[in-house]
Amino acid sequence: MYEEMLRRARQPLLIVVSGPSGVGKDTVLDRMKERGLPFHFVVTATSRAQRPNEVEGKDYYFVSREEFIQMIENDELFENALVYGEYKGIPKKQVDAALTSEKDVVMRVDVQGAETVREQSPEAILIFLATTNEKELVRRLKARRTETPEKLALRIDTSRQEMERVAGFDYYVVNRKDKLDETVDCILAIIRAEHARTQPKIVKL
Numbered sequence: 001m002y003e004e005m006l007r008r009a010r011q012p013l014l015i016v017v018s019g020p021s022g023v024g025k026d027t028v029l030d031r032m033k034e035r036g037l038p039f040h041f042v043v044t045a046t047s048r049a050q051r052p053n054e055v056e057g058k059d060y061y062f063v064s065r066e067e068f069i070q071m072i073e074n075d076e077l078f079e080n081a082l083v084y085g086e087y088k089g090i091p092k093k094q095v096d097a098a099l100t101s102e103k104d105v106v107m108r109v110d111v112q113g114a115e116t117v118r119e120q121s122p123e124a125i126l127i128f129l130a131t132t133n134e135k136e137l138v139r140r141l142k143a144r145r146t147e148t149p150e151k152l153a154l155r156i157d158t159s160r161q162e163m164e165r166v167a168g169f170d171y172y173v174v175n176r177k178d179k180l181d182e183t184v185d186c187i188l189a190i191i192r193a194e195h196a197r198t199q200p201k202i203v204k205l
Helices: 002-009 025-034 065-073 092-100 111-120 134-144 149-163 180-195
Strands: 014-018 039-041 044-046 060-062 077-083 086-091 104-108 125-130 171-174
Touching (some): 014 111, 014 180, 039 092, 065 086, 077 111, 086 092, 092 104, 111 125, 171 180
Parallel strands (some): 014 104
Antiparallel strands (some): 044 086
């Protein structure tokens, strides 16, 4: 029994970091990588255009809409969604390879994508990332300066709607301004606690 408990505690977990645009999902994951944490970070595929500061294969896999639709038809995606007029999704082969290597898998997805992951993999651990308040969220979105006023207004409205879906997640973490390491530490505490469960959520894909 003791050996079995230890074996189960070492099984990889599937951790989903989600939340509305502007809460800092990318920033949080980048800090986790900088700290050399022993996780497999899944890279999302997207049909949207690459931004000047983004790196192919690190931030996203950038593909055309036609290529993305082909990936859907070939059942190559763990989850996918149409977000703000562009496709986003997680390639299955990345998740499979990571779990086979016995590393915890961390993926960053939007709120709609997180709900899809929960349907596909009920044992996934869903973490909802948020800002201190709505005013701070709007400030961060405006600070990006990457969109037209119309698209910015759409993101703000969508973010408000997504905040109402937090009850579908396992954990709620506030990513406070200038407290990035505290946010990462909170996520690490969640992962450690999940590994210490008497009945860990072992991923079955």
